[in-house]
Amino acid sequence: MPWSPMRQMPMADSRICRTPGRAMLWAALVAATLLTSGCAGWVRDNLTQSPTPWRRIQPAALPVTLPESRDFPIVAARMRDTGAIYKTYTVALGNPTTLPGENRLTIDVQTLPDSLFGALVQPPRVFPVPLYTMETLTATTRREFPDMKMKVADTARRNHYGDYDYVTAQDAVNSCVLAWQLITDHKRMLPERIEAVRLEYRACGVGSNIRALLAPFDSLTLTLPETILEAQDLDGM
Amino acid sequence: MTRPVLLPVLLLAGIAVIGGGSDVRAQSNGGGRALAPGVKVEVAPAPGSGSSPAAGKVDETALRYYARIGDGERLEAEIARLRALDPGWEPPKDLFAPQPTAAGVDETPFWTLLSAGKVAEARAAIAEQRRKSPSWQPSDKLLQELDLAESAGRIRSASDTKRWQEVIDAAAAQPEAVACNRLDNAWRLAEAYAELKQTDRAFDAYKTIVTTCPKAKERRDTIFKASRYLSPERLRELSALGATANPATGEDYSTVRSAEAELETGRLLERLGNAKPGALSAADLSRVQGIVRDKQDADGAIALGWYFQKQKNFTEAQSWFSQANGWAPSDKAAEGLVLAYNGMGDKAQARAAAAPWKGKSSRIDQALKAVDPPRGPSGGGRSAPQGPSELDQALARHDFAGCIAIIRSTIARSGPTAALLQQRGWCLLELKRPSEAEASFAEAQTLAAREPAPKAAPAPAKGGASTGGKAGDRSPSAAGLPQTATPAQENAYGQAIARLATGDVTGLTRDLPRTNLTPAQRAEIRASLMATEAGRALEDKRYRDVLRLLDARKELEPEPRNLGILRGWALYNLMRYDEAYAQFKSIDDRLSTEDSREGLTTAWKTIYHEW
Amino acid sequence: MTPPIGSSRRAVLFGAASFGLAASLPGSLRAAPFDAAAWRRYAERFLLPEGRIVDTGNKGISHSEGQGYGMLLAVAGGDRAAFDRLWGWTQRVLMVRGDGLTAWRWTPDGGVADHNNASDGDMLIAWALLRAAEAWQAEAYRTAAIAIVKALAAGLLVEHAGLTVLLPGRDGFRKGDTLVLNPSYWIFPAIRAFAALPGGERWSKLAESGLVLLSKARFGSFQLPPDWMTLDASGTVGIADGFKKQYGYDAVRVPLYLALDGYRDPYYFRPFATLATHFGGKAVPATVSLPGGTTTQVAASVGMLAVYRLACRLAGIGGGDAVTVPPLAPDEDYYSTTLTHFSALAAQSLGIDP
Structure with a gap:
């Protein structure tokens, strides 16, 4: 069998004009076709291992409770599965700025396979560990917050589920944050069947109050069917 | 087993030979040019050019092997090589007869493993044989081939894992592995130098390739490879050298010279697309204008049009859009033309430019709104003669952040209208905020249902907006009438596009039959769904499905470039390499980009086993 | 002492050592042959009365590998009594897993310290038993050997990526669909001996x-x-991750085992010979990090140098004296001494040295 390199589908030609109408279809298509065509593959059992399309869910069906927020209301909620292992939820939040890009909270839940088959045929992990390297973080923030001034927070913050890290981005008018967290504490927090939970939060707002931007992430509560306990000694928060 | 002094002898021998096939000529031209200190490009026609025949006796092992497996091309090359070594030598007459070999060991199994790429297995089998027959030695030719194959593997794996110094070490340890007939190794070596910031050596390596390897195609590919690392000046030098140095008969090197220009265009056009006004130097700008004119590249002309449009240089923008429309009429070109005329204040011309597409292309209909803004009844009775509104100007500038800021303040001042919310939806889509866009279209729809039917609605009102999204399927448009979208249909269309952008493919597919859309809008959405589905199919490695979906999509709309490339990969993965090559080639010939080139190179190398 | 019985030249030479036929040449150009006297010196230093070989370089612990080496050298030295003591201790103390394999590590303080097996130790023991059965015509040894070989085949031989490979131990060497292997656990002469047993085809595949x-x-x-x-x-x-990423004390045995099995293809010995000659055949570093190539300050031991001399000869690099092997020091450690003797046996069996 010939060797074929891993490939990425090309992004749509950058010269395609961006006006309402047809061009938007390209944006959608590009989002859906960041593909790899795989290695000379006849790997049929891969079929069940790639992510399902996104499907919309009611906000009530999300495994997270967010505080009521005027600036960041829940606009839409979606989820998808990757194999039998991963469930990914994404919550689009309101964006009070005129900046491009959606505010959102993404939750990946990695469960342990409940069958031998599931254990043998595992999909590739949907998030990398470590979640970011300096390089991937730089690339991500450049994409998320083009033309803004970036700063990686020196110290982590804590929410109900322990420490998390974040980046801030600012321009003359707005501020944005990108925060991420990997929960793997099986001693206290996670139930037996959940291997890990990954959270990523992106929010832009008007003004320069970073704390206000992080408030939803600081106070969110995970509500999976099996209880996730909160990290200890957070009372002082 | 040792190979003393023979390499220089061989190189000399190579230089002594003139004539014969182009391969031999290449050898005479190139024999052993230094790619770098310690590393030479051995321009040899046949594998294993460094073999050492026993004194006075030509090593015919490989020759007999090629004869036995019927590989005519390599057989001929080997004959040429052996003649070069010993001009008095004649191919044996019993070439095709079975040959008893020294010490009773038949090398065929080892050669078979080797040609199947099973180098380690061949090594293992030889070691086992040598254990059993200590007096036997494998032929030098076989060992040489194994060394070369291993070096190539080492170069490849070191370069795949970005261990650049090891790439150079491996090439230095086995200089024969870097040759025109092993071009991939030579490219990887050059890349390693470049990655280690030894730019001069990288340049020398590329230069050696484009001046010694005879095939125009290879020289051209080399220039594209080099474009990742070298400055435009050096690329120009490389192209000039590649187009002239050591020409082989029957090769057309004009494509080598044009490679550099293509790269330049691609680079400049890309910068045009992203450029802030004035970001391109005058020289660059005039360069790209010249190239676009030369190639009558409509896409390039459109890019230039937008570049000037963003600078509010509407006259210049108009001339490029017009040029594009002349070369290849399209709604994309017409859209620019409409907005450019509008920017110049020439609404009549703007409407005229829109005329051929009006009602057929949503982007034209959208652009027309900047020319003749739709007035909602609660819009405040603002009168038009003052020229385009603030919002229209923002739209004509493609300033979508401005668009939502203006709409926000307008709504804060005088309340929402369906038209404002709909426009807000489009602008949010542009800002890649599809969830909010969808909500905005939905709000617009709800509001429209409460608003009185618009007086100046561009659609033949048929119960119109008040029926919301439900009437559509029961009131098909009268045949022959150009169907313009009603506001309700526009809203539904906006929502559908937003859902596509959020990846809600399943839901959209389910809801599409019940959605109120014009036939053109419906076809467009269906085509996009199929494209998305084709993308997923490729991801799932359902390559036949990819082709099935793309074929179906093609009946609705012409296939754009990136789906053409997707089609190419599907064909490639179905091992329909010739078709994949033809597909990539047809795309690359129109406009060569990194994606098209990668497809082309991959398919080509697979067909010719050049990995 | 019983004369050696066996058909292969290697077996003859392996056993011939016990007669002390090889003349001991002065100087370091030639390996000291392994003979009965050499065995006695080895036993005095490393074999305790209860029947265990002490790894003097490792805080006096014992392990299945040492037992195996000891048993092999005892056969070569023609010392059946010592062999029986070694085998007895091995059975009593290490064969406590219940699956026919040996626990690999024993410490004077804590007894069996790791119940996992080490496949090379098991192989060496089984191979020694086969040799003993042949040398002393004792079927009991053969029966015991076959039991170990069967246990190895059942638990450690696996087919992976189209290859038959040997897991280094029963537990812990599979990471998803990737295996962790140890190249120096391919003890080729032992594998060949196992392949010759009834139903030994999988062992032939292992050698390939x-x-x-x-x-x-x-x-x-x-x-x-x-x-x-x-x-x-x-x-x-x-x-492999999780281990020192290096060539060193384990992998140095690769050329030794190849030579012991009669392989002489220079290709397989060249890397080791190149390393040794690169350092002038003298202060060869004990380890080389991979793929980087950083070397330690610690120099290769006498035994490792003996392996390098063998490798240089078989690779045809640097002539016969490319590597200078100093004589064994009075306090030379267990591993170095063992490698020295096995290098001598390999050279003898290949006809390189008397």
């Missing part, structure tokens, strides 16, 4: 795979095998 893997497992500028390597489902070989 070993040669294939040793051709693939070449890293860094010297193209050396790592002490621990990975083999993924596609047959790609890598340097």
Whole structure:
């Protein structure tokens, strides 16, 4: 069998004009076709291992409770599965700025396979560990917050589920944050069947109050069917 | 087993030979040019050019092997090589007869493993044989081939894992592995130098390739490879050298010279697309204008049009859009033309430019709104003669952040209208905020249902907006009438596009039959769904499905470039390499980009086993 | 002492050592032959009365590998009493797993310290038992050997990526679909002996795979095998994580075992010979990091140098005296001494040295 390199589908030609109408279809298509065509593959059992399309869910069906927020209301909620292992939820939040890009909270839940088959045929992990390297973080923030001034927070913050890290981005008018967290504490927090939970939060707002931007992430509560306990000694928060 | 002094002898021998096939000529031209200190490009026609025949006796092992497996091309090359070594030598007459070999060991199994790429297995089998027959030695030719194959593997794996110094070490340890007939190794070596910031050596390596390897195609590919690392000046030098140095008969090197220009265009056009006004130097700008004119590249002309449009240089923008429309009429070109005329204040011309597409292309209909803004009844009775509104100007500038800021303040001042919310939806889509866009279209729809039917609605009102999204399927448009979208249909269309952008493919597919859309809008959405589905199919490695979906999509709309490339990969993965090559080639010939080139190179190398 | 019985030349030479036929030449150009006297000196230093070989370089612990080496040298030295003591201790103390394999590590303070087995130790013991059965015509040894070989085949031989490979231990060497392997656990002469037993075909395949893997497992500028390597489902070989990423004390045995089995293809000995000659055949570093090539300050021991001399000869690099092997020091440690003797046996069996 010939060797074929891993490939990425090309992004749509950058010269395609961006006006309402047809061009938007390209944006959608590009989002859906960041593909790899795989290695000379006849790997049929891969079929069940790639992510399902996104499907919309009611906000009530999300495994997270967010505080009521005027600036960041829940606009839409979606989820998808990757194999039998991963469930990914994404919550689009309101964006009070005129900046491009959606505010959102993404939750990946990695469960342990409940069958031998599931254990043998595992999909590739949907998030990398470590979640970011300096390089991937730089690339991500450049994409998320083009033309803004970036700063990686020196110290982590804590929410109900322990420490998390974040980046801030600012321009003359707005501020944005990108925060991420990997929960793997099986001693206290996670139930037996959940291997890990990954959270990523992106929010832009008007003004320069970073704390206000992080408030939803600081106070969110995970509500999976099996209880996730909160990290200890957070009372002082 | 040792190979003393023979390499220089061989190189000399190579230089002594003139004539014969182009391969031999290449050898005479190139024999052993230094790619770098310690590393030479051995321009040899046949594998294993460094073999050492026993004194006075030509090593015919490989020759007999090629004869036995019927590989005519390599057989001929080997004959040429052996003649070069010993001009008095004649191919044996019993070439095709079975040959008893020294010490009773038949090398065929080892050669078979080797040609199947099973180098380690061949090594293992030889070691086992040598254990059993200590007096036997494998032929030098076989060992040489194994060394070369291993070096190539080492170069490849070191370069795949970005261990650049090891790439150079491996090439230095086995200089024969870097040759025109092993071009991939030579490219990887050059890349390693470049990655280690030894730019001069990288340049020398590329230069050696484009001046010694005879095939125009290879020289051209080399220039594209080099474009990742070298400055435009050096690329120009490389192209000039590649187009002239050591020409082989029957090769057309004009494509080598044009490679550099293509790269330049691609680079400049890309910068045009992203450029802030004035970001391109005058020289660059005039360069790209010249190239676009030369190639009558409509896409390039459109890019230039937008570049000037963003600078509010509407006259210049108009001339490029017009040029594009002349070369290849399209709604994309017409859209620019409409907005450019509008920017110049020439609404009549703007409407005229829109005329051929009006009602057929949503982007034209959208652009027309900047020319003749739709007035909602609660819009405040603002009168038009003052020229385009603030919002229209923002739209004509493609300033979508401005668009939502203006709409926000307008709504804060005088309340929402369906038209404002709909426009807000489009602008949010542009800002890649599809969830909010969808909500905005939905709000617009709800509001429209409460608003009185618009007086100046561009659609033949048929119960119109008040029926919301439900009437559509029961009131098909009268045949022959150009169907313009009603506001309700526009809203539904906006929502559908937003859902596509959020990846809600399943839901959209389910809801599409019940959605109120014009036939053109419906076809467009269906085509996009199929494209998305084709993308997923490729991801799932359902390559036949990819082709099935793309074929179906093609009946609705012409296939754009990136789906053409997707089609190419599907064909490639179905091992329909010739078709994949033809597909990539047809795309690359129109406009060569990194994606098209990668497809082309991959398919080509697979067909010719050049990995 | 019983004369050696066996058909292969190697077996004859292996056994011939027990007669002390080889003249001991002065100087270091030639390996001291392994003979009965050499065995006695070895036993005095490393064999305790209860029947265990002490790893003097490792805080006096004992392990299955040492027992195996000791048993093999006892056969070669023609010392059945010592052999029986070694085998007895091995059975009593190490064969406590219940699956016919040996626990690999024993410490004077804590007894069996790790119940996992080490496949090379099991192989050495089984091979020694087969040799003993042959040398002393004792069927009981053979029966015991066959039991170990069967246990190894059942638990440690696996097919992966189209190759038959040997897991280094029962537990802990599978990471997903990637295996962690040790190239120096391919004890080729032992594998050949196992392949000759009834139903031994899988062992033949193991030997073939070993040669294939040793051709693939070449890293860094010297193209050396790592002490621990990975083999993924596609047959790609890598340097194992979780171990020191190096060529060193384990992998130095690769050329030794090849030579002991009569392999003489220079290709397989070249990496080791290149390393040794690169350092002038003298202060050869004990380890080389892979793929980077950083070397330690610690120099190769006498035993390792003996292996390098053998490798240089078989690779045809640097002539016969490319490597200077000093005589064994009075306090030379267990591993170095063992490697020295096995190098001598290999050279003898290949006809390189008397």
